[in-house]
Amino acid sequence: MENRDVKLAEKILSLKKKRNAVILAHNYQLGEVQDIADFVGDSLELSQNAARTDAEVIIFCGVHFMAETASILCPDKAVLLPDINAGCPMADMITAEELKKKKEELPRATVVCYINSTAEVKTESDVCCTSANGVKVIESLDAQEILFVPDQYLGHYISTKTDKKMVLWPGFCPSHIRILPEHITQLRKEYPQAKVVVHPECRPDVIALADEALGTGGMCRYARRDDVKAMIVGTEIGILHRLRKENPGKKFTPATEQAVCPNMKLITLEKVLWSLEEMAPEVKVPEEIRLRAKAAVDKMLEIGRG
Numbered sequence: 001m002e003n004r005d006v007k008l009a010e011k012i013l014s015l016k017k018k019r020n021a022v023i024l025a026h027n028y029q030l031g032e033v034q035d036i037a038d039f040v041g042d043s044l045e046l047s048q049n050a051a052r053t054d055a056e057v058i059i060f061c062g063v064h065f066m067a068e069t070a071s072i073l074c075p076d077k078a079v080l081l082p083d084i085n086a087g088c089p090m091a092d093m094i095t096a097e098e099l100k101k102k103k104e105e106l107p108r109a110t111v112v113c114y115i116n117s118t119a120e121v122k123t124e125s126d127v128c129c130t131s132a133n134g135v136k137v138i139e140s141l142d143a144q145e146i147l148f149v150p151d152q153y154l155g156h157y158i159s160t161k162t163d164k165k166m167v168l169w170p171g172f173c174p175s176h177i178r179i180l181p182e183h184i185t186q187l188r189k190e191y192p193q194a195k196v197v198v199h200p201e202c203r204p205d206v207i208a209l210a211d212e213a214l215g216t217g218g219m220c221r222y223a224r225r226d227d228v229k230a231m232i233v234g235t236e237i238g239i240l241h242r243l244r245k246e247n248p249g250k251k252f253t254p255a256t257e258q259a260v261c262p263n264m265k266l267i268t269l270e271k272v273l274w275s276l277e278e279m280a281p282e283v284k285v286p287e288e289i290r291l292r293a294k295a296a297v298d299k300m301l302e303i304g305r306g
């Protein structure tokens with residue numbers, strides 16, 4: 001950390017104590033933000049951590065739908081998102097109104113929404129899933145027809161693992177589609193011993209070239225395996241910071257340096273400090289929406305326990 005960052009970090013940590021706050025950072029956050037966090041993880045791990053903590057305030061270093069999920073699971077805590085403009089373009093590729101219309105066209109379909117969706121879209125969904133549990137969630141449902149929103153690529157990946165009929169909403173992650181098959185082919189030549197691990201939000205022709213398709217939590221666990229000495233990483237480049245920190249001596253190479261989520265990078269140490277000073281901006285899901293959205297999240301958690 002640079003000297004300036006160290007000073008900021010000290011101020012953040014002392015104010016954090018005073019406010020009884022916990023700092024959660026997504027795997028795609030800037031390295032200096034990850035370094036001051038109490039927990040670093042994927043969006044669901046972070047929200048579950050949020051629900052377990054005794055802290056009264058949650059500083060969510062991630063994007064808007066993640067802060068909403070924390071608010072859905074922890075209605076009694078103040079959830080602060082240090083930059084309120086940190087959105088997720090993929091989550092915003094479908095609205096609750098659009099989903100309602102689509103449901104009218106497909107009255108027999110069960111709606112499964114990726115956790116990367118707005119609280120309002122969750123209210124119109126039967127169950128949520130993550131990139132890690134999508135197959136399990138869909139296989140556990142009685143329905144034969146699934147409407148999957150908003151990520152067509154995660155939906156496509158899941159459809160290759162199930163016999164159910166899946167209708168895919170045409171959303172996508174603008175950062176993950178920057179990873180191209182030629183990136184993987186080239187890096188395999190340069191690093192023939194390396195394992196290639198990509199996120200299921202990647203295009204199907206990228207996933208087809210990988211050894212594994214895993215969410216960010218799964219990637220971190222995979223990297224710890226003894227037989228993995230080098231890894232080509234097909235996801236947002238922020239995760240490289242955590243992979244390198246946790247696995248000194250192993251080599252991690254991004255599939256492309258262009259896989260950057262500009263929204264994740266809006267959160268800085270300065271903004272974390274301001275957020276703690278001003279106790280803003282707060283993300284609070286209105287109770288009526290919260291209860292309906294929570295039903296879809298709870299159903300996923302139940303399936304996970306089953």
Ligand code: SF4
Nearest residue numbers: 088089090173175261
């Ligand atoms: S990486 Fe993609 S899915 Fe994740 S927050 Fe950014 S735009 Fe949304």
